[in-house]
Amino acid sequence: MFDKVKGFLSGVVERGKTFGTTHQSEIYMTTGAVSVVAGVIFACKATLKCDEIIEEHRETMDKIHKTAEDYPEYENTDKGRDIVICTTRTVGKMVKNYAGAGLLIVGGLYLMIKGYNKEKSAKEDALVALNTYKSIFDAYRGRVREKIGEEAEEELYLGGKVNRKPLTGPENEDRGDVKELNFVDNSNLPSPYAVFFDRSNVNWCDESKYGPDYTWYNVNFLRIKQSYVNTVLNARGYVLLSDVLKELGIEPTGISNMVGWLASDINGSKDGYIDFGIYDINNPSTRQFINGDGRNGILLDFNVDGIIIDRIDTITKKVGCR
Numbered sequence: 001m002f003d004k005v006k007g008f009l010s011g012v013v014e015r016g017k018t019f020g021t022t023h024q025s026e027i028y029m030t031t032g033a034v035s036v037v038a039g040v041i042f043a044c045k046a047t048l049k050c051d052e053i054i055e056e057h058r059e060t061m062d063k064i065h066k067t068a069e070d071y072p073e074y075e076n077t078d079k080g081r082d083i084v085i086c087t088t089r090t091v092g093k094m095v096k097n098y099a100g101a102g103l104l105i106v107g108g109l110y111l112m113i114k115g116y117n118k119e120k121s122a123k124e125d126a127l128v129a130l131n132t133y134k135s136i137f138d139a140y141r142g143r144v145r146e147k148i149g150e151e152a153e154e155e156l157y158l159g160g161k162v163n164r165k166p167l168t169g170p171e172n173e174d175r176g177d178v179k180e181l182n183f184v185d186n187s188n189l190p191s192p193y194a195v196f197f198d199r200s201n202v203n204w205c206d207e208s209k210y211g212p213d214y215t216w217y218n219v220n221f222l223r224i225k226q227s228y229v230n231t232v233l234n235a236r237g238y239v240l241l242s243d244v245l246k247e248l249g250i251e252p253t254g255i256s257n258m259v260g261w262l263a264s265d266i267n268g269s270k271d272g273y274i275d276f277g278i279y280d281i282n283n284p285s286t287r288q289f290i291n292g293d294g295r296n297g298i299l300l301d302f303n304v305d306g307i308i309i310d311r312i313d314t315i316t317k318k319v320g321c322r
Helices: 002-022 024-070 072-077 079-148 150-158 207-236 241-248 284-290
Strands: 160-166 177-183 195-197 238-240 259-262 298-300
Touching: 024 072, 024 079, 079 150, 195 241, 207 238, 207 241, 207 284, 207 298, 238 241, 241 259, 284 298
Parallel strands: none
Antiparallel strands: 160 177, 195 298, 238 259
16 A cells, blocks of 8 residues: 555655646746736736825825924934934835835746746757658658659659650740659558567578577567557556567667557547557558468558657656556
8 A cells, every 4th residue: 555655655756747848938937927927917016006106105105304493403413324324214115015016017027037047948858859750751862863763753752643745835945853752652651660570580480490480489479479569558548559570689770769559538539559560451561461471471561550759758657557
């Protein structure tokens, strides 16, 4: 019982920390706005007290002037000093009257500026990350162009068949060819997260060692790993694609560190489970593999939920709190 309570409290504290870390800019902006509004309200209340302070100042100044009229020697000795003292006290009371409101407004503006700077910094970091992945993707496209040719790569990238037609007529001499794109059905094409599991993998069960039933061993290896990562998903609340690739002995890609799955009880989850696509009837590679012919390996096409890297810090409730 004590361990459950301890785990629950630890989860609450951890969620509080991670929420504060991942939502700093929103917290600063909201707190700053509330502080400014509160400061304005206190300033309005303080203004109502100004009449009392000013009236007291006037009464004191009237007494000083009346005393100076009644006693000429006071005019030449203490009148100036008393005026300075009265004025200083009045200014002090006014400053004290508006101090709380001023601090709230200044502090609120400071927090709003700090929140804006943090939001700006986060956007700049996201832009740097986007440019990094764009350069990685461009380099990948370059390698594909070198491997299969520029035209074939362009058709894969655009998702259709590119037909080039020359433009005729003297006015089109310098315009070259015009591109015409005929779109094709991409519903059966693998996702960007698909990978091959074949003889090049360190976990591959080879025919020379396992005999004619080697495909059965490979299928069971994949089923066991799929069951394991689903257990992790239900226990932890999320699983990154890079975690799955590591389990299979496949080098994680850059995007695999950002995408993955969320448990079924978390907003944003789609299927609520991890599917390797082993039994995808629309995939010839899987049909051949399941039927016992594993010579060419199998194309694993994962049912990834999408980008979840920004959700990980808020899913700490899955650790020790179920």
